[in-house]
Amino acid sequence: MEGGEGIDQGLRVLSYLLSGPLLYGFLGWLLDQWLHTSYWMVLGIVFGMAAGVYLVIRRFGRP
């Protein structure tokens, strides 16, 4: 049986893509609570997605 590395890489990509929106969405939510606004969380989620995609390219993309 082979393909263990492929499974791991795929799941790591997934993990990055999950972590980005989670982390920056949470930070945005905190900022929203603090400033009594309602848009930082959305901005944070989008920004986190972008950061996650960037990280995936850096880690796994071909130069």
Add this chain to the structure above:
Amino acid sequence: MGLLGLIIPMEGGEEGSHWPPGVHSFDPKPLFPDAGIDWLNTYLLQAVIATILVIVLWLWVSKHQKVVPGFKQWCGEQLYNVVRNGIGRDALGPDYQKFTPYLLALFSFILVNNLFGQFFLSMFPTFSRVGYAYALALLTWLLYNGVGIAKHGLGGYLKMMTMPKGVPWPLYIIIIPLEILSNFIVRPVTLALRLFANLFAGHLVVIVFVVGGTLLLEQSSFLYKIAGGASLLMAYPIFALEIFVGVLQAYIFTVLTAQYVASSLADDH
């Protein structure tokens, strides 16, 4: 009701209170409900039995080794080779021998516990309780971080895990928290949740088919009885699927543990 009655699940047996099936169907049942020791429940018993089974199995298989293997030894070696060659050597390269004992123990322990979900006396997979899955993921977490720190030193390991090459330095402020979250929290947590959720969901489907089928069979309408019988029959293919999922998840958990260790040991990403 004796001890056996508590180990045998209540699927289909009880009326009323078990419909609809849900998270409560997985509540641990204390072995001695009157003794006030709630922690001594069926899940713990299963885990302990599985541990004993795994130890006894490998002691039995490895006893009286011969140069020309008999059937028992051949079967043991085949299973051992799947873990050692297919998982360990495939992922870890020349260092694989050091990690084979852990991988083999992990694989057989998860496998036995998953098959408990289909075994007629237990009927609950141990890892449908999320705490047990977290405990295994914690072990793997300690292993891959410990191995990485031992090889690269604390600073070097953290640098390797959190600072990918080719990123301009201002971006590290954004990237490093993300890497920490991804590598040290999300990856092990998803490792545990994957094992837990597969077994939990699969077993819930079985409960729905069996309990629902029984309930339909008890109705007076003839059509309900037909639907109930069909539902009970459908439980068997689902059981077969559950056996497959149990084996697959044991394999995946072990493969990913090996891969996590391999990525901690890697010189460069």
